[in-house]
Amino acid sequence: MASIYDFNAASLSGEEVALKQYEGKVLLIVNTASACGFTPQYKGLEALYRDLGPRGFAVLGFPCNQFGHQEPGDARQIANFCESKYDVSFPMFAKIDVNGTKAHPLYSYLKAAKSGLLGSSIKWNFTKFLVDRGGKVVGRYPPTATPESLRRDIEALL
Incomplete structure (x- = not known):
């Protein structure tokens, strides 16, 4: 079976990123959207990233438009929204599919693992x-799980 570190993904700015660069860190990987009822979770995700990042934690955001067309923007619009509305500084990646035949290989791996x-x-x-x-x-959490509710699980891994 592949490892999470075997995957690459395009950043929101279009650069190819090897997930190997996150080896040794605790990661929270999230499919995001700018026009979703859960979008305010960006605030909690950013707080976790800023608080726990120095201890070896990272949030990786993957915009997705597969659910209710809640991420219709292009990369520039997504970046502007995340920065202006939620001051997001954690790594954001290019918009992907998480389900179906065009699902990003990373998400196929994550879904098979949990x-x-x-x-x-x-x-x-x-x-x-x-x-x-x-x-x-080690964990999969539904959209209703707030970032704050995951703090204990994350800290246990740090």
Whole structure:
């Protein structure tokens, strides 16, 4: 089976990023959207990133337009929204699909590693995957799980 560190993803600015650069960090990987009822979670995600980042934690945001067309913007619009509305400084990646035949390989891997309550498919925006320092997917959380509610699980891995 592949490792999370075997994947690459395009950043929001279009640069190819090897996830290997996050090796040794605890990661929270989230599919995001700018026009979702859960969009205010950006604030909590950013707070976790700023508070726990110095201890080896990172949030990786992956915009997705597969749920209710809640991420219709292009990369520039997404970046402007995240920066101006929520002061997001954690790494954001290019818009991807998380389900279906065009799902990003990283998400195919994450879903295979940790199935959800109703199967492996991502059901909505702001589904979260927690990855330990060794690259193992150790948790999957529904969109309703707030970033703040994950703090204890994240800190246990730090």
